Amino acid sequence: MKKGPFTFHLAEILLVVMVLFSAITLGFSSGRFIVSFNSVGFTVFSSLQKGVNSVVYFFTDKINGIRELSDLKKKYTALKEQLENYEFLKRQNSEFQKENDRLKSLLEFTETLEYKNIPARIIGRDPDSLYSGITINKGSMHGIKKGMSVIAVQNGDKGIVGKIVTVGYGASIIMPVYDSMCNISVRIQNTRDIGIISGTGTQDEHLKLNYIRKRFVADFHTGDIVVTSGENGNYLPDIPVGRISMITPLDYSSSLDIDVDPIIDFGRLENVIVIDMSKTVEK
Template identity: 55%
Template sequence: MASPKHSFRFGISEILLIIFILFSGSMLAFHSGGFVINFKTVGFTVFSYLQKGVSTVTSGISDTFNAVHELSRLREENKELTERLKNYELMQRANSDIKKENERLKEQLDFSETFQEKNYPAKIISRNPDSLYSAFTINKGSTNGIKKGLPVLAVQSGIVGLAGKVVSVGATTSLVMPVYDSKCSVSARIQKTRDIGLVTGQGSIDNPLDMTYIRKKILNELQIGDLVVTSGMGENYIGDIPIGSISEIKVLDYDSSLSIKVTPVIDFSRLEMVIVSEKIVPNQNSAFQNISSN
């Protein structure tokens, strides 16, 4: 036999009792102060959260503007520093160029001091455009003591050589005909054998000089690299100034003389400074005498 099921249902009286108990408890809590809502504290808390949020947003916007301003400032500083670096590099290059120029001038002046008489250091200021490198102009003229026909020397890397001779003189400038000009002929001798010949230019800076009137019978005494110097005879050139070195020797059946090619000791493509000199005898310790004795 099945046992009967009991069900519990809230009646009106029970519900009213529960409501009364909750109401009584609430009143008792309010009366005792244990359940008092501090609306000022609640409002402050809510306002604090709102203020914090606004502050965060404002701070973010301010940081963004500051970052943009800082980036702009850094760009300006970078631009300024870049310009300073360029100026510094230009200044360094200028200082390097000045240093090299001073070294070249010192080389020329040290050499010019070895002479007993007058000499005139000069700078090449232009080259003849009508015939490439066939003549060049220097910044010294008659007011400086330059005269037509004076020899022009040059010093490169401690090596002294004949550059040419003065062919025209102005008040403050002079025209120099280089030794490689086809119209330039120089009485010269082979330093080792002391045989005299004639050195003539071929009209181009790239072509070697020609030396003629050297006897065939001394062929076995000659070698490639032998130095050719000025003879100092019959002209205004100083004796024993290096002109160049022998680069080729040919025996021509139809000629009683050897055909000799001479490479100048001066690199005319790099020539900037020269020395115009009187016809004198240099000091015994002069640079070109030291070279001639080697």
């Protein structure tokens, strides 16, 4: 037989076959092949399980996120409502405090008066009538009578509001000082010059002070306070009516043309005091 580059002897082939057979037999007998198959199966199954778990976790996480977002939105809405309620209560408490301060000022002032006084609250205004009526919640049943003077305390300042012109059983109407039909005897507080103050028909315009002599013009200044004279017994004396805002000498008259700004801001007036000068208060 011709020998090639590689020659195998029978003895060598049998030796290799026996070694392989022995190794395979030993492997089956020791269970190593079974363990390897189990390992492969476990690896495949665990990888599949891991993938499924990842997908489940992803969707579960998203669902939980949506649920948490919904809960947060509800909590936000609830907190927003609580904040709005708090702000409302805060504003309401501020209004109560302001109301208490106003009533306290009224009470303190009424305690200094020697005449019977009746506190009242404004419940209506009628600027379109013959006079600019202001309606209050007190009437004859409370002792209100026609012609009684009305004053108020506002921002710590007392001032004339007007006088009662109509009386009902449970309500009355005030003619305010700015009404064109209202005329009040007054004095300039510093000089004690006497004159008559009249309304111009609207709360947004000046009052007019008449019959102040022109020759004493140098004695008067803007900012001077005009008070009630107390003459004729219609109004308490020395109650502020307004402040002089402009002084104009007139060539054709011996009197000055004087504009007066009311002490009382009628647009913000809420409470008043009606004075019964026919009855004094024992102290």
